[in-house]
Amino acid sequence: MVRFPFLPGGFSVLRTHKAGSLDASLIGQTVTLTGWVDRRRDHGGVAFIDLRDASGIAQVVIRDEEIAHPLRSEFVLKVTGEVSRRPEGNANPNLATGEIEIIASEVEVLNESAALPFQVSTALDGTETVGEDARFKYRYLDLRRPAPAAAIRLRSKASAAARRVLEEHDFVEVETPTLTRSTPEGARDFLVPARLSPGSWYALPQSPQLFKQLLQVGGIERYYQIARCYRDEDFRADRQPEFTQLDIEASFVDQEDVIALGEEIVQALWRLIDVEIPTPIERITFADAMRLYGSDKPDLRFGNAIVELADYFADTTFRVFQQEYVGSVVHPGGASLPRRQFDAWQDWAKSRGAKGLAYVTFGEDGTLGGPVAKNLSDAEREGLAAATGAQPGDAVFFAAGRTSEARALLGAARVEIAKRTGQIDESAWSFVWVVDAPLFKPTGEDDDVDLGHSAWTAVHHAFTSPKPEWIDRFEEAPGEALAYAYDIVCNGNEIGGGSIRIHRRDVQERVFDVMGIGPEEAQEKFGFLLDAFQFGAPPHGGIAFGWDRVVSLLAGAPSIREVIAFPKIGSGFDPLTAAPAPITPEQRAEAGVDYEPEEDDEA
Amino acid sequence: MVRFPFLPGGFSVLRTHKAGSLDASLIGQTVTLTGWVDRRRDHGGVAFIDLRDASGIAQVVIRDEEIAHPLRSEFVLKVTGEVSRRPEGNANPNLATGEIEIIASEVEVLNESAALPFQVSTALDGTETVGEDARFKYRYLDLRRPAPAAAIRLRSKASAAARRVLEEHDFVEVETPTLTRSTPEGARDFLVPARLSPGSWYALPQSPQLFKQLLQVGGIERYYQIARCYRDEDFRADRQPEFTQLDIEASFVDQEDVIALGEEIVQALWRLIDVEIPTPIERITFADAMRLYGSDKPDLRFGNAIVELADYFADTTFRVFQQEYVGSVVHPGGASLPRRQFDAWQDWAKSRGAKGLAYVTFGEDGTLGGPVAKNLSDAEREGLAAATGAQPGDAVFFAAGRTSEARALLGAARVEIAKRTGQIDESAWSFVWVVDAPLFKPTGEDDDVDLGHSAWTAVHHAFTSPKPEWIDRFEEAPGEALAYAYDIVCNGNEIGGGSIRIHRRDVQERVFDVMGIGPEEAQEKFGFLLDAFQFGAPPHGGIAFGWDRVVSLLAGAPSIREVIAFPKIGSGFDPLTAAPAPITPEQRAEAGVDYEPEEDDEA
Incomplete structure (x- = not known):
């Protein structure tokens, strides 16, 4: 049994080196590279090809005109040749591999490429504009361009950095269900018909809120998840129907614990772009933020x-x-x-x-x-x-x-x-915690879904604890009671938010009561959480970071679409796959969408 | 601004130590613990309470009868007291903290607990049987028991271990869409009505297959994701409508590369339970597996x-x-x-x-x-x-x-x-790669959904490459052509599988043709992938591990339900939240489920 090692650093059966890893120390060695034709120039019958792979670019010299003839942009090649020093005066100091070139002895075309709808060469200076529709329809070409590729790679690094912090603190990663019941964030749910229970539907979660609280009741003590969340909201710029949050919850913690952890994560993230965030991060009360900056996410740059x-x-x-x-x-x-x-x-x-x-x-x-x-x-x-x-x-x-x-x-x-x-220093990073937000706000027209039936609705969500000094009397002045909640704001963007939760059934019921959610409705909607609170729920709290927003800030991207591999545009349309799409009558029938209960079923 | 550190090792505002971390070196110190009353014994007016947190158990001694009186099983306590050596003869060598006890000076009840539907104390020997329905309905109690908690924590460690291997090899974690188009695994899709495009529906992905291939076309070169997947299949034991796979894809690789990487991951995983898997792992051809063991997942223990x-x-x-x-x-x-x-x-x-x-x-x-x-x-x-x-x-x-x-x-x-x-050594681990499976099989009744319309359907999926020796002539003998595919089997369970993919549009079209998928249907269903193949798709391949199964084997669990935080039972019912559930006529109308296109729309 012959075996080949999948070596660290990027070797594989097909190649011996990564293109971007070559330097003068390899002069005289024969290497095999694979990659795309980034650019081709011809000079006196010799073809100079910039061969690009994920690691970078290497210049390949092909002296045989017949071999070189068919090679065009974005052809996929396997090239074997000797690493040589570039002739004097031809070194390119702007390129990591600029001192050398590969004199090709063998060239294999692994795949051809038709003419592209837009150019992707790294040799372009990045100022060329490609329409967003074309970019996302051909996202697989867009991702070959340096900036889009860098944004997606940075996202992976950001997730790894956050996980590292959380694992050091013994957080347990738990995957929570996505075919579940309506969750209480107050937006509209995406629904999924349950074929095997005709007439019943799952809801996709707006967040793992209830499950992460149940995990605390379950003694997990420290939970995290990079979780997909779903909100069926009307189209607004820079919203996605599915989005990601770094979701965190812990038991036996107070606001100070969660804030300290949040700062550690933010520091680890910004170190990825060589920025050291000083801690403790400043705090401002919600009241001061509104008074001084007219916003609950003040830009303090x-x-x-x-x-x-x-x-x-x-x-x-x-x-x-x-x-x-x-x-x-x-x-x-x-x-x-x-x-x-x-x-x-x-x-x-x-x-x-x-x-x-x-x-x-x-x-x-x-x-x-x-x-x-x-x-x-x-x-x-x-x-x-x-x-x-x-x-x-x-x-x-x-x-x-x-x-x-x-x-x-x-x-x-x-x-x-x-x-x-021009008052804004675009290179500045200004973080602030907004604390002491109100527990309730008057029910208003900006609520997508009216969860309760009273004059009051929750500012964060119905599971946020009142601050200790309000816990016994928030009903007396619902508009003044403060929530045990904290949002973190970066350059005017809310990047995360959380709260200490209610862990006592009586307090939860009183909060529901202010929101006009009676015992019956509470039991129907969140009965499993209220039940759980009867059996020794620990004090707990957490935070969730809007992961798309965090990464877009790190990447310096103008939109969260830039840091999503396959984003949707407009009203939730995927220009690549053309989803959503019509379904067949058979699919519709099979999914049980049109199930009508028999009269008898009601008995 | 007073700040408290969220220290490594589990300190927090509420406690100074983890219960399980106490030992004789702390004797004489005053500590504050938080946790649950795991067990209570009374002796001569003194209450001995086993206080449990995620780290373990510590014995708390409460001499004040009035304080001790109300404390029952699963009450949540905050206890401050002095760490003392247990009286001679009372040490418990079976407990990490068995040499010491905490003489309580202050006890605060953080929450009470009603009588539990079943007992969770660690003092139980684990043989007591609790019905699965009760366990999963009260999963937040079940998770306080040692074995269920350990399984969920092991899952987190398994994910971390696999990520570590993949990050060392420069794999990029990419999140792919879950509100998308039908994917081609051949099972039934879960569907989601798109409110903003009435009459159109998203499908939840059966796997990220198409997206991970598009990422290779996009030059990401090495992709992974611990991905949620969805298949709307009829109820079979140990199936879940949503499940997780560790999904991997790489460019410029051959079967040997993917197998070597897969073995590295398997080794890293089994080291979590102190088992060293020798590599290379044995291989068997599909034909030999069927001939000798009558199975494509032979148990070679x-x-x-x-x-x-x-x-x-x-x-x-x-x-x-x-x-x-x-x-x-x-x-x-x-x-x-x-x-x-x-x-x-x-x-x-x-x-x-x-x-x-x-x-x-x-x-x-x-x-x-x-x-x-x-x-x-x-x-x-x-x-x-x-x-x-x-x-x-x-x-x-x-x-x-x-x-x-x-x-x-x-x-x-x-x-x-x-x-x-008793031929099976239950402590043995037997791994084997099954290679050289057929590319096609006769279309049969065990296919949930008939993707094509011919006598042949894909054994793996329609994007699997024929082996090099078959690539130019698989049409001549579709039943004999071999796929460039590999499954990994552990103790008779298929835990992963993958293939080298087709990366040429012409080959892909010929495979579709054998399956009876004509150019028009291919373009309608997978046009975006075929289009992508025109623009310099690199050779690529990958593997996916069934993460629930892998973790259940590591945990020694009889079912994948044991390693899922909130599993569904029966035909997709969640006994905790009672999902799926009926929706209101308003939800139904709003989701656009019953949208009928106007006659005019058809024009």
Whole structure:
């Protein structure tokens, strides 16, 4: 029995070396490479082929015109030849293998290639634009290009780095079911008909939330999983119907434990791109985040916080500012913007559902300009620069009205100003934990699915514990009670979030009660969790990182689609396989989709 | 900002030590533990509590009767106390912490527990039987028992061990889609209605086969994934509708590369249970496996191969043996079996669809017995012991008829005999690669879904390459052509299988043609793969391990259900969450299940 070793470093039966591994130390040796024709140049009857494999590029010299003749871009070759030093003056210092070339003695075409729909050569400078539709339809070609390939490889490294941290802390990887029951994240479920139980359907999980809690009841103590999750939501940019989260849960832990673990993971991840994240990572309360940045995911790469002016305008006669809330944000250098720019800001504000964006300009000489200024009293005008933090030459935008809406508008304006004025250091990494979020929020129109039937719905989810000081009295003021929850934000993106969970059945039932979920409905939907809480559930908590988002940040990718091997576009369409697709009437019948229970079955 | 470290080794805010980590070196120190009341004994007004956490057990001594009074099994406690040496004579050498005990100074009940549906204490000896329905309904209690917990933890270690091997060889972990298009494994798909494309459905993948091949076309070169797969098959014991495979694919490899890698993984896995698997692992051709063991997954922990007797009985006058095939297998010591045992063997054979199981006994004195013997000629009787390998005192079972059916019966009898006669060394590990399987088999009734429309269907799947010597002429003799495929078998269980794939569009189309899949249907179903093959697909191949089966073997578990955190039973029912479940008419309408295209849409 003849055997060949699958050697570390990339040898195999077909090749002796990886193309990118060759260097001057191998001069004089005969090697066999395999790979793709990345580029071909011809010079005086000699063909120079850049042969590309996953490791890099090596230059192959083919002197035999007949052999060289048919070889085109992306042909797959097996080349045997001697490693030689490139002639003087021909070395390429930009290439790891730039000192050498392979003088081909044997060339085998392993496969041919038709003309490509777009070019993939590494010799392209990356600025050429290929439409996203074409890229994802031919993703198998797109992945031959350096940046897309690097993003997918980085994802693998990120998963390995996170696992390493978790394994060091004795976390157990557990695979949880994906053909399961509706989970309580509040989005719409994807459903799967159960052929063997006609009329019944599985739901794909929106997260492993319930299972990871059950594993804690089961004494696993430390659980993790890089888990596929599913949410059937309406199309929004940069959403995928299936996505991945790094899902973590542990017993006998407190918020401090989970935050410390989360920071260790974030550090390990960012070290992959040679960035050292200082810890402890800053924390901000949810209330401060909303007050200062108008967002629960503030981008702290720049300052320019919102200023609250309700007190300042307490006695104003200007109707527009006679509101529950008045606040402002500075536009540095905004005084010199042309009028049409301010008009554009009005459109921007209207596109976000606001009436407009009041503003005042501060001339270099201190003169106030803009339509609002004339409505203000002398005293209000005089102190305005100091109150808003504006400098001569700045503009200030105002929002007034309901607190939450006005803050959201100012928060968005703050980010937009920073982008337009170059306040954002694109190389900076700013992390912050947002803590002390409210436990409940008023039930509103931004909930995809209304889980409960009351005025209150959970901000995180129904299994989040109130903070210890609220645990006995959250019903007294559901709008004020704080959750034992924490979100981690990176450069204005929420990359992870979690909470300490409820582990007592009585507390869980009281939370359901505030949400208008009665005992019967609770038992029907989550009875197995409530049952589990009766049998010695330990205190527990966890966190989940949005893995697609984390990796896209690490990769510097503009969209999570870049770090997903085969992403969907638009409303969940896969341009490569053309899924989803119609099914046959036979499939439909067989799956039991149209099963109608007999009258008798109801008895 | 006060911060607490999430220290390696299991510290946390709530506890200072893991229960199982305590030993005499800590005597005199005050520690805080958390965990469950595993067992409680009372002695002279003092309560002795075995406190259990994931690491083990420590004995807690509570002298205050009032504190001890309410504590029952599976209560969750936080205990602070001094580590002390147990009084002389009370040490427990069977327990890692058996030298010490904790004299409790503070006891906090973190949660109570109702009476359990079954006991979980580690003090039980493991022989108590709990029904599977109860165990899986209360899986969160079942997992507190030592054996189930160990199985789930071993699974995590197995995944880590395999990843370590693959990462050392530069394999890239890639997550492939699960909301996708029908894949070609030949079983029934689970379907998911696509709400945003009414009338269209996703399929859950039966394996990542097509995607892993596309990744090779994309130059990833080495891919792996611990992938969830879905097959909507009818209920059979030890099947799960969702299951996991360790999925591997690489470019520029040959069978030898994949086999060498597979052996490295198997070695790493079995080292987890302190077993060193010698390599190279033995190989057997598919033809020999069928001839000698009547199975494509022969159990080689014992010998007793099938003997072919068609030549021996070439001129027989015994009608039953005038068949295409006659073969036999020895039942050691079978001559002394009582008549009713042989009757039971007839029933056994009939339950497998055979007419019966002819047999001959060989008395200690060489006398032949049993109903067949009198039908044989003197010459046939005389040479029979030598021809079948029977010793005095043995019985021999015969099967005659169509080769494949008779071999299957003898193969099954061989295993059954081995079980009944104790021929199987339960501590042995016998691995074998089965190679050179046929490329095609006649289309038959055991195919869940008939992929093609001809007399031939693929044995592995439609993307398996013919062996090099068959690649240009497999159409000439589809039943004889060999596949470039390899299965790995452990103790009679197929634990993995793979193949070198077709990477040329012309070969792929010819294979489809033999299977009766015309160009149009091929393009409709797998067009994206055929398209990809046009653009420089490299030679590639891979393997997939049935992860549930692998881990169940490692764990010594009787069923894959034991190594799945939340398994389904029966026809896909989850006894814990009661999935699948009916959906509401609103869900049904919203999912677009009943979408009927307007007549106009067809235009």
